[in-house]
Amino acid sequence: MLSRRRLLTTAAAAAAAPLAFAVPASAQSNAAYAMAYFKESPNLTDDSYALHLAVSANGLQWTPLNQNQPVATPTAGMQGLRDPFLLRKRNGAFAVLATDLKGRVFNLDNQYIHVWDSADLRSFTGYRRVKLHDTATHSWAPTAFWDPSRSRYAVVYSAYNGTRDVLLVNYTADFVNMGAAQVFFDPGFNVLDGDVLVHDGAFYLAYKNMADGNLYVSRSTTGQPNTFTTLTSGLRQGSAIEAPILVKSYAGNTFWLWGDSFSPDNAVFYAWQSSNIAGNSWSALDQRGYTAPISSKHASIVPITEAERAALVTRWGAPQWNRLKSYNYPGRFVRHAGNVGRIDPFPMEPPADQQWRLRPGLADAAGVSFESVNYPGRYLRHVNYAVNLVANDGTAQFAQDATFHRTAGLADGAWASFTSHNHPTRYLRHSGFVLRIDPVSTAADRADATFQLTY
Incomplete structure (x- = not known):
């Protein structure tokens, strides 16, 4: 914490006899x-x-x-x-x-x-x-x-x-x-x-x-x-x-x-x-x-x-939410801002923008859908390959657009990557710090498409 100046005098320590304790x-x-x-x-x-x-x-x-x-x-x-x-x-x-x-x-x-x-x-x-x-x-x-x-x-x-x-x-x-x-x-x-x-x-x-x-x-x-x-x-x-x-x-x-x-x-x-x-x-x-x-x-x-x-x-209790850390920008986390999915530096305001409830996939329970903690009922969804935060309208199209499938991280198998449910050759990735779904071919693409599920 920040230093301040005030007066303190010095005194001698009190003498003490040894004490009995349990096993350290x-x-x-x-x-x-x-x-x-x-x-x-x-x-x-x-x-x-x-x-x-x-x-x-x-x-x-x-x-x-x-x-x-x-x-x-x-x-x-x-x-x-x-x-x-x-x-x-x-x-x-x-x-x-x-x-x-x-x-x-x-x-x-x-x-x-x-x-x-x-x-x-x-x-x-x-x-x-x-x-x-x-x-x-x-x-x-x-x-x-x-x-x-x-x-x-x-x-x-x-x-x-x-x-x-x-x-x-x-x-x-x-x-x-x-x-x-x-x-x-x-x-x-x-x-x-x-x-x-x-x-x-x-x-x-x-x-x-x-x-x-x-x-x-x-x-x-x-x-x-x-x-x-x-x-x-x-x-x-x-x-x-x-x-x-x-x-x-x-x-x-x-x-x-x-x-x-x-x-x-x-x-x-x-x-x-x-x-x-x-x-x-x-x-x-x-x-x-x-x-x-x-x-x-x-x-x-x-x-x-x-x-x-x-x-x-x-x-x-453990958190009922997760964060997604970027692999190639590990000081940045997936968040929504103005309903746009992106990765931004931590810390960010409000902090809840980076918290996600990982729901069973809306179109396939074997997949995952990302629901906002501070805007419940809104999910990450791709439209024209851009990923935004959108309210669930209950349609089959929304469910498919908002469902992803986890795979081993493309840049690091201990991390995670996510394919689109209805465009399975495209991965969730960031480009210019904005989220979208794209095909992945280069090492840079693979790094952009790799995340760590953390808290």
């Missing part, structure tokens, strides 16, 4: 991931300053839960949140932390954050606001990790220390008694949005450098305040980026660094991958390889088990 979650067999996020869209139509959840089997393709609607909403303070963070606690349960903010007018003097407890992310209990400090500054983007040397959780967040933006830390056993605030990371320039990943006994901190606008990864052997050394060159995709997330894949020695764009006008997630988190070898991932939930902003990601993923889908 790291000992479980993780095989999936959960994401927490809030939502913003360019024209505010899809803004939601509440807790949202998504799940993924591979950590890259995400399924929003509860129809991309909130699963919990703050009732105190600003009565809204930004920057939610999921922490797997030592006993296997979860804590949810979040910035106490609602909307796009930032409260600069807020010493509190939101906290929930959750056994399994299927319900949220013990909602409270907890105070982190007594000074006139903010408490933004809280994250947390377990500090074994203190037998406490470290809660790291963005604030102002009277000179510049730094990361502060409080140490807590229960997310109720938060201990005293102290400076966690101050490299001598303004920083924002810290996220710590513990791996092989070392502590890796990703942060945003406010001076150059890039993301960086640093390392400490102890995880103690002011012991981190930066490892990487600056990382950026898009025009601006913030909110880094460090994730280790449960499958092999793969690490991901996520970041989201600076503005809701360009609400896009970007990702890098590395096989060596201690090195300086992060490669940008092609957007074909990952899809974040619609309008999602400043997320966090935590590994979960396959049983937990399935239980979350059962509890909250």
